[in-house]
Structures are given as C-alpha cells and as structure tokens.
Amino acid sequence: MDIMKKLTKKTSEKVKMQQDLKASASEEETLSDHYVILRTLGKGNFAEVKLAYHLPTEVQVAIKVLPNGTKNDFGTKTEIDIFKMLNHPYIIKLFHVINTKDYTYLVMEHAARGDLVSRIETVGRLQEEQAQHIFT
Secondary structure, three states: OOHHHHHHHHHHHHHHHHHHHHHOOOOOOOHHHOEEEEEEEEEOOOOEEEEEEEOOOOEEEEEEEEEOOOOOHHHHHHHHHHHHHOOOOOOOOEEEEEEOOOEEEEEEEOOOOOOHHHHHHHHOOOOHHHHHHHHO
C-alpha cells in the first residue's frame, strides 16, 4: 500500500473515531451536572481516575479522565467499545461516557475493595477458598 493510501485510511479512521466519541455523550453535558469529585484514586501515563459521587443516585463511582487530542485517542475509543461489549458480574461496568472539548470521562462502577491485581500483589497468591469466594 502506498503512503497516500495509508494516510487516507488513517485519517478516515481518526475522523470516524472522533465522530463515535462525540455520539457517545452529549457535547453540552458536563461532569459537574451529575457528579461531585471527591478525590484522586490513581494516575497513569494516559489518564487519572477520580472517586466521585453521583448526585441523582447518591452512589460512589470511579471516573477515568482522559485528555482528548492525544496520540491515545484511538486507545480511548477502543477502551469504550470494549467496555460496552462486556457484561459480567466480576468486570467493572461502564455506566456513562461524557465527552467534552478537552476530556473524555468514563464513569464506571467503583470497586471499593480494590482490584484483584492489587490484592494479589499485596498478599501474594490466593488460597483456593479465597479464589472461590471472589469468583463465585
């Protein structure tokens, strides 16, 4: 494939991705309309995760804050698509996507007791009865 075809394909993929992100949530909707940020839970190379309070339901949620306009925009779109396909009691649920000019916010179920990887890193391997309790 020549360079022009590759560039055209990449450009059209990026435009479609941006359109899909915009379609996933109202542009006019802002985070503060529905949520109160309580504190930062963690930071990574591409995102920050905040603990927040959902005003209408009075439930705590985790909000992943992803800056728009970075090299990782395609990764953000892919993450959203994967979350939308998943439906399992032991996988964090994606409740809401808010897309603004500067950020994409992924509002997710909050795992108050932490994640499995962190637990294994802290306490080591799980005994069979511990694993059964977690996975059944």
